[in-house]
Amino acid sequence: MDSAHGLGRMLEEMARKQKKRQALLFDNREVSYRELDENANKIANGLQSLGITRGDRVAMMLPNIPDFVYSFFGIQKLGAVAVPFNTMYKGREIIHILNDCEAKAIITMTNFANLINEIQEDVPSLQHIILTGQRTMVFVSPDSTVNVQMVVGKDRFASGDEAFRVVGELLIDTLKSFGVEAWYKHRGGVRCGGRKIAIVLVSEVENLLVINCITFLGPLKTDDFFRVVWVAPEVKDKVMEPTTSVEEQTGTRPSLELFKDALLAALQSRLGISAEEGQLKRDELFGYEKTRALADKK
Template sequence: MQDIQSLGRMLEQTAKKYKKKQAILFEGREISYRELDENANKVANGLQKLGIGKGDRVAMMLPNTPDFLYCFFGIQKLAAVAVPFNTMYKGREIAHILNDCEARVIITLSNTANLINEIRPDVPSLEHVVLTGNRTLVFTGPESTVNLQLVLGKDTFEKPEQAFERVGNLIVAVLKEFGVDSYYKHRGGIRAGGKKIANVLVNEIENLLMINALCFIGPLPLDTFFRVIWVPPEVKDKAVEPLTSVQEETGTLPSLEDFKKALLTAVEKEFGVELEAGSLKRDELFGYEKAKAVATKSL
């Protein structure tokens, strides 16, 4: 019986033999065996620096892209065990798989980072979350969502993780003012009746934290989304996790102005600042432009 490392060695030998010959064709782009092997080596080296070795489980929540193959073969080169699973899985399903295989690492797309953060406290074996890809999907609608963006110095918090907790609890308090019984359990997601009603994203840029909060005040029309991005009918209910809104929970749609006022008042109280309309300050402008550049690059 061949050991698991043979797949990694097989790729190395094939790359030496065929070098520039096509190994992968993805969206019209040809990727050679040499390029495949080089990228697999990069993954292996990165995982090795995280302490991953023979027999360690590395979960892979990746779509059918070249990154999947880079990661799969990179894991084989370390004689570790790759555990790929469906990218449509959500909270409990992901936690069950990670706990069942005792994964030390999960490799996934950047747009699922928030989802992994939510269940991470329930997966004690998980030490590292490795992200690939720049695309982050945020579902918004002009009459359905309220967006809050804060640019704060890292010294505002003892550790960045506290940004999730303070902003999450702040939003829970605002939702309570509008009659919504919601709760914040893990990093990122605020829920009402088990459905997501608000979301918090935190990005570190230099000495700043970019905090983006998204609140659903009205139902989000997902039909528009599914007209643009097609998914098979049998998995449509898993493509987007269950969402709810202030209107759906209370029967009343709050005005954007009222919700905005309540949110800003809560921010002022929580962080001891006074907010007023005006131009961004130097550090705020830097953080905003940096985030916008990343977002533009990912389009």
């Protein structure tokens, strides 16, 4: 950083005078002022490399974790404007905030990547989505959801956007075969009647794209989720985005085998390929092992 502004400069002074003094305590881990300042500098330099300058708005959709503090002070060091907002907010609320402040970038958890990708086209000013955290958390239950994973070479699609779109259309074709009229929302959301019925997640692993298609076959039971992740009772209804399922739309829940056959038929028809059962190849197995992150906890 060339020169910090305001609160950023104050942090630098504290780091110089009290470098080993505790600045943060999170999950029984201490963060000194020096470490805080170093991490804030990394954020500031990263934002600067993206073209963020003095006066630009940078939104922050982060819970109470050290990354929030690092990001806040990193933004201050540039003289940019931090716009933090509640992680419980959903699509329309987020769109309003981002458009109102004309956010040029947003820093958020990987948990929210799918949500932000989905609304990006509704926020013209938003140029950069910056993620922190190790993986996307998606709640699935064997009783109500099916997750189909595909591992393909990056050259199969022209871009990440195309991968999202094509796979979203595949899911729409599959759902139509069961009598469900769904529509695709930008980068990952498949909806029916305004409620999410399927999700597409795309991850890059070396020269591969690992694509997860999560579809709700039956009503999603949230009891297990709230048993694992504590949420204050007064906000439970805001944590989970409204969903629907094939069973709720048609009165019948298809079996996993039936859904797999329908998805494979749509896949072969739209991509012009043939699918064969067999052992995973080396690259496919590598991609699978790298992204095997979905679990159901009882």
